[in-house]
Each structure stands twice: as structure tokens, then as C-alpha cells.
Amino acid sequence: xxxxxxTDLSRLCIHTITTxxxxxxxxxxxxxxxxxxxITVWRDALHGRDIRKTGDMLRQNDLKVVSLCxxxxxxxxxxxxxxxxxxxxxxxxxxAFELGAKLIVLVCGADPSQSLEDSRKQIxxxxxxxxxxxxxxxxxxxxxxxxPMYADTRSAINTIxxxxxxxxxxxxxxxxxxxxxYHLWWDPNLEKEIIRCGKNNALLAFHICDWKSPTxxxxxxxxxxxxxxxxxxxxxxxxxxxxxxxxIEVEIFSTEYWKMSQNKFLYKIIDAYKKHA
Amino acid sequence: xxxxxxTDLSRLCIHTITTxxxxxxxxxxxxxxxxxxxITVWRDALHGRDIRKTGDMLRQNDLKVVSLCxxxxxxxxxxxxxxxxxxxxxxxxxxAFELGAKLIVLVCGADPSQSLEDSRKQIxxxxxxxxxxxxxxxxxxxxxxxxPMYADTRSAINTIxxxxxxxxxxxxxxxxxxxxxYHLWWDPNLEKEIIRCGKNNALLAFHICDWKSPTxxxxxxxxxxxxxxxxxxxxxxxxxxxxxxxxIEVEIFSTEYWKMSQNKFLYKIIDAYKKHA
Numbered sequence: 354x355x356x357x358x359x360t361d362l363s364r365l366c367i368h369t370i371t372t373x374x375x376x377x378x379x380x381x382x383x384x385x386x387x388x389x390x391x392i393t394v395w396r397d398a399l400h401g402r403d404i405r406k407t408g409d410m411l412r413q414n415d416l417k418v419v420s421l422c423x424x425x426x427x428x429x430x431x432x433x434x435x436x437x438x439x440x441x442x443x444x445x446x447x448x449a450f451e452l453g454a455k456l457i458v459l460v461c462g463a464d465p466s467q468s469l470e471d472s473r474k475q476i477x478x479x480x481x482x483x484x485x486x487x488x489x490x491x492x493x494x495x496x497x498x499x500x501p502m503y504a505d506t507r508s509a510i511n512t513i514x515x516x517x518x519x520x521x522x523x524x525x526x527x528x529x530x531x532x533x534x535y536h537l538w539w540d541p542n543l544e545k546e547i548i549r550c551g552k553n554n555a556l557l558a559f560h561i562c563d564w565k566s567p568t569x570x571x572x573x574x575x576x577x578x579x580x581x582x583x584x585x586x587x588x589x590x591x592x593x594x595x596x597x598x599x600x601i602e603v604e605i606f607s608t609e610y611w612k613m614s615q616n617k618f619l620y621k622i623i624d625a626y627k628k629h630a
Numbered sequence: 631x632x633x634x635x636x637t638d639l640s641r642l643c644i645h646t647i648t649t650x651x652x653x654x655x656x657x658x659x660x661x662x663x664x665x666x667x668x669i670t671v672w673r674d675a676l677h678g679r680d681i682r683k684t685g686d687m688l689r690q691n692d693l694k695v696v697s698l699c700x701x702x703x704x705x706x707x708x709x710x711x712x713x714x715x716x717x718x719x720x721x722x723x724x725x726a727f728e729l730g731a732k733l734i735v736l737v738c739g740a741d742p743s744q745s746l747e748d749s750r751k752q753i754x755x756x757x758x759x760x761x762x763x764x765x766x767x768x769x770x771x772x773x774x775x776x777x778p779m780y781a782d783t784r785s786a787i788n789t790i791x792x793x794x795x796x797x798x799x800x801x802x803x804x805x806x807x808x809x810x811x812y813h814l815w816w817d818p819n820l821e822k823e824i825i826r827c828g829k830n831n832a833l834l835a836f837h838i839c840d841w842k843s844p845t846x847x848x849x850x851x852x853x854x855x856x857x858x859x860x861x862x863x864x865x866x867x868x869x870x871x872x873x874x875x876x877x878i879e880v881e882i883f884s885t886e887y888w889k890m891s892q893n894k895f896l897y898k899i900i901d902a903y904k905k906h907a
């Protein structure tokens with residue numbers, strides 16, 4: 354079942370938020386010096402910068418810009434807030450274009466003051482609204498199903514089944530799904546739905562980290578690969594059986610790891626990637 | 631879609647853990663004085679007591695003993711630990727018999743050092759092992775699917791779909807499912823699977839509370855009905871459409887509510903039950 358270990362770093366991508374204490378210039382320099390080949394940029398890392406020049410800086414560091422994180426947060430009971438969210442997603446598309454990212458990951462959102470069904474409807478409407486701009490800019494949109502513990506405010510899309518359904522309903526080659534092991538590892542339908550996603554040519558991104566036992570914080574206590582109980586290599590084997598050959602992205606939010614020397618943490622990431630990814 | 635409000639307390643049951651600062655005698659006296667008609671007993675509340683006499687005490691307080699919480703925790707990579715768990719479930723059956731409870735709720739368990747598939751297999755084996763004793767004692771066993779955020783250590787059964795599958799596989803009128811809104815509210819298949827459960831005559835218990843935004847603790851930050859975003863009344867309408875006419879059980883673990891006067895909290899529970907259940 355499990356696939357072979359990765360033998361080099363050619364598919365390793367790191368999210369800027371993983372090494373949050375570093376600014377993007379420091380992150381780029383250090384990732385590059387360590388042989389990392391991809392970077393996913395969180396929008397906060399671009400704050401106050403010329404985005405086009407920042408994209409050039411990343412490429413000069415021999416880093417592929419894998420995606421921009423994140424768009425989404427479409428649902429709101431208040432119509433004006435939904436319009437603001439759609440405008441913000443249009444800005445994200447412009448930023449991705451300037452940066453040279455070909456993909457935006459969507460954390461779809463949810464509004465706890467309305468039903469999940471209403472939030473899902475608004476997510477789909479939001480994606481469809483910004484799709485023309487995404488296509489013009491040559492940028493794909495990846496629906497990222499989030500763990501059910503985030504169903505109140507972060508995403509009403511909580512399984513890959515739902516993400517596949519929505520991607521199929523929108524039915525555009527520019528819209529697909531991001532698979533993150535942290536959100537999906539518990540799902541008994543995961544293998545089947547990853548294969549379905551692959552058949553749709555809709556598997557656009559693969560994010561890894563680990564689930565610690567115990568996990569102490571809802572957001573910022575993710576583990577490094579090997580710290581927890583997620584069968585990362587098994588899930589990678591499914592993702593690859595589905596035809597995915599893109600970057601393997603390390604996305605870790607961790608107060609604990611952010612406290613340590615980020616150079617040491619980067620070393621740990623690379624070591625854990627080789628052992629457990 | 632939503633059903634009518636409850637108009638009296640004839641179906642209201644409270645879990646002893648909901649008012650954890652009270653011993654079971656105090657809880658029984660106060661529930662009863664407030665018109666509550668059912669009690670679900672957590673095993674820790676029986677510590678050091680004559681269980682048979684405690685059951686009599688509850689009935690003298692005009693309380694129906696709805697269930698005993700909890701059995702389960704079957705999976706372990708180590709065979710000896712699985713045997714200990716099975717023994718403990720046999721003890722739970724004896725305790726339920728002595729107490730006069732007709733149902734045991736199973737928090738099925740999971741061992742993060744093995745696959746979820748292995749844990750699920752061991753859960754089914756565990757239930758089947760203790761089933762003869764449960765039948766002899768006249769006690770049903772309810773598989774409670776737990777929220778996916780507990781998949782590492784508390785339960786490898788994380789959706790009602792899985793609980794229905796296992797209940798059907800075991801295929802005994804003595805094994806069914808407990809529906810807890812906290813664990814299941816996010817699931818897009820919830821209505822369909824509740825109806826399936828009802829068709830199997832397997833819907834054995836219905837637990838309520840609410841999901842707060844934000845939720846600050848993985849275990850002990852549950853909300854009172856109305857504090858959060860769970861469509862409790864809508865889910866009750868599905869449960870009742872599935873034929874369930876049993877007790878509506880308030881099960882809240884909350885450091886915050888445990889800190890307040892439990893008399894005031896009981897008043898709040900009854901008020902929230904009338905408004906939101």
C-alpha cells in the first residue's frame with residue numbers, strides 16, 4: 354500500500370507560514386540554501402512589498418512558486434460582506450498573477466449564524482463569481498476541504514467528498530481540490546475520493562503535516578511529519594495513484610515550532626520529510 | 631423542516647457529568663425537584679457506592695435511568711490491553727444491570743499507534759465479545775460516533791455512516807447507535823444516516839449540547855443549547871422522523887459552566903432546553 358520514500362528534495366515545498374518568524378526574503382534564502390525547491394506564499398508574507406519583484410526574488414532563489422494561500426471565506430449572512438469577500442478574492446487573483454503563482458488555495462469559509470447548506474451555496478456562488486478573472490489570469494482555484502472542527506467559521510466544506518461534488522458541479526478545468534492530510538486523514542472514504550478527484554484531473558495540491566496526540570490548540574498545534582498518527586506515506590501513495598506528481602507541501606502552524614530557531618526547524622522539516630513523507 | 635418546541639420536561643434527561651461538581655445524590659435531588667425526568671449516569675459518579683441502592687435512590691427521585699456512560703475504548707495494539715478493555719466492558723454491563731440502566735453508551739476508542747482500520751476491527755471484535763453478557767443482562771449497547779477531532783485516541787468511528795455500518799454488520803437488536811449533535815452536526819449525510827438508523831430500529835439515544843464559536847478546548851468547552859451554531863431542533867426533527875421518541879439527553883462538558891453555581895446552571899439548562907431543544 355505505502356509508496357517508497359522520497360529520495361531527494363525536488364518535490365519539497367514549504368509554506369511561508371510554516372516558518373512564520375522569518376520574513377519571505379529570509380525564508381526564500383534559507384529554503385533555497387537547503388535544497389527546497391518550492392514555496393507556497395501566504396498573503397501576509399507579501400505585506401508592504403512589490404509583489405512582482407517578490408516573485409522575481411523567489412525565482413532568483415531557484416524556488417517554484419507553488420501557490421498563493423489563501424482565498425475563500427465567501428459565506429456571510431450579510432450580502433455586503435459577501436461582496437467584500439468576492440472583491441478580496443479578485444485581489445488575491447491579481448496578487449497570484451503578479452507573484453507568478455498558478456494556483457490559489459481556497460479556505461472556503463462558513464458563517465455560524467446561518468446553516469451550513471446556505472454557507473455551501475454561497476461558497477459555490479463566490480467561486481463562480483471570480484472564475485472569469487481566475488481564467489483570464491491563468492490561475493487555478495483549489496477548494497480545500499477543512500477538518501470538521503472548523504465547520505463553524507472556517508469552512509462548510511469538510512470532506513473531500515463535498516469538495517469533489519462542488520468541483521464537479523462547477524465543472525471547470527480551473528477549479529479543483531487541495532488535499533491536506535491534517536484535515537482529511539480520519540475519513541474512511543479518503544482513498545476512494547482521492548481517486549475520484551484524480552479521475553476528474555482535479556487534484557491540484559497536496560499538503561502534509563501531522564496530528565499530535567494530544568493536540569492542545571485548535572489552530573496552532575500541528576505536528577511535524579512523524580510527530581503524530583497520520584499515515585502520510587499511505588495517503589501520498591493514494592494521491593500518486595490518482596496521478597498527482599506535483600509538489601509535496603509542508604504546511605505547519607505550530608506555536609511550539611515557531612518558538613525554536615527556524616534554522617533548526619528547517620533542518621527538522623527536511624529530515625522529517627525524508628523519513629515520513 | 632424544524633419540529634415544534636418541547637412543551638414540558640417529560641423527555642428531558644441530564645448526564646451526571648453535565649453537573650460534575652454535584653455528587654449523584656445532589657444531582658438526583660435537584661434534577662427531580664426541577665422536573666427533570668431522566669438521568670444518564672457516568673460511571674465515575676458511582677465510585678464507592680452500592681450501585682443497586684444508587685439505582686433505587688434515583689427511582690425514588692422519580693428519575694428514569696436512561697443509560698450508563700460509558701463503555702468502549704476497545705482498540706489497543708497490545709493484545710493484553712484489549713483483553714483488559716473487554717473485561718472492563720463486562721464490568722460496565724454488570725454495573726448497568728445493578729443500576730437498572732437498559733443501555734450503555736460506547737465511546738469506542740482508538741490507538742494512534744495503529745491504523746484506524748485496525749482500531750475499527752478491534753472495536754467490532756470487542757463489541758461482539760461482550761454481546762452475550764449484554765444480552766443476558768438485557769442491556770443494549772449504543773455505538774456513539776465521535777467527532778473526527780477525536781479520531782486519534784477516543785474513537786475510530788467518526789461518522790454516523792460508520793456507526794450504522796458497524797451496527798448492521800453486527801446485526802443484533804442489542805446493538806445500535808447514539809446520536810450526539812456535538813459530534814455529528816457538520817456531516818452533510820446526517821439526515822440520511824439518521825433515517826437509515828431509524829429504519830434499522832437502531833437509534834438508541836439522542837444527546838444534545840452546542841458548538842461554541844470559538845471553541846477553546848478540545849474536550850471541556852461545550853456550549854449550552856443556544857450558545858452555538860448547531861441546528862439542534864432541526865436534528866431533533868430528523869431523529870423523530872426516524873421514529874425516536876426517547877429521552878433528549880443534555881450532555882455538556884464545560885469548565886466554564888462547572889465553575890458557576892450548579893443550581894443556576896440547572897436553571898439555565900432547563901431554560902435552554904425549552905428554547906432550543
